[in-house]
Amino acid sequence: EPEVTQTPSHQVTQMGQEVILRCVPISNHLYFYWYRQILGQKVEFLVSFYNNEISEKSEIFDDQFSVERPDGSNFTLKIRSTKLEDSAMYFCASSPPDPISYNEQFFGPGTRLTVL
Amino acid sequence: AQKITQTQPGMFVQEKEAVTLDCTYDTSDQSYGLFWYKQPSSGEMIFLIYQGSYDEQNATEGRYSLNFQKARKSANLVISASQLGDSAMYFCAINNAGNMLTFGGGTRLMVKP
Numbered sequence: 001e002p003e004v005t006q007t008p009s010h011q012v013t014q015m016g017q018e019v020i021l022r023c024v025p026i027s028n029h030l031y032f033y034w035y036r037q038i039l040g041q042k043v044e045f046l047v048s049f050y051n052n053e054i055s056e057k058s059e060i061f062d063d064q065f066s067v068e069r070p071d072g073s074n075f076t077l078k079i080r081s082t083k084l085e086d087s088a089m090y091f092c093a094s095s096p097p098d099p100i101s102y103n104e105q106f107f108g109p110g111t112r113l114t115v116l
Numbered sequence: 117a118q119k120i121t122q123t124q125p126g127m128f129v130q131e132k133e134a135v136t137l138d139c140t141y142d143t144s145d146q147s148y149g150l151f152w153y154k155q156p157s158s159g160e161m162i163f164l165i166y167q168g169s170y171d172e173q174n175a176t177e178g179r180y181s182l183n184f185q186k187a188r189k190s191a192n193l194v195i196s197a198s199q200l201g202d203s204a205m206y207f208c209a210i211n212n213a214g215n216m217l218t219f220g221g222g223t224r225l226m227v228k229p
Contacts, residue, residue, distance in 0.1 A: 056214040107161035
């Protein structure tokens, strides 16, 4: 069964460093998302991406964040200068193009980011 | 703005019994979807069930069913015949027209043998 994959599973970085989190969505999906979950808290939406551009973003997704689909398979989240409060689990998700079932979002296993 | 409220931070259920996890929502959209996800201790988010706001019948997926009461704005998850592997965090979520998901705070379900 096709699935969303994410790399790395765990990333440790120093405050102020740039990190890139990588995701490979399910191959025929057209809608892509990033969410984050600070430890012990609820999952929060960051950004959605469709047709090579951001379709929606939350207040969390400030200028420090960017997303890119550099090729036909990868979908990346970049944090330019990490802060301690960026420590969280980051989930990538994707939705199929079927207008009936597009609502269903399939989540990847997550990348745990730890900022020291 | 949309909001999901899950009032049960934790629940116990005896193995093989049914359990209901509560979820109420608030939205100004006419068209929306309601979702339940399971998050085991390993951390991944597993999609369980979806209910569209215009669906007249309650959604069912195996042992999972969604008790959708639109007038009350509730979308409770019912798990029948609980299994030990059902022990996990359960999140209710709602999407907007742009398909952004808004999650509730979750309910930790613990199944007792």
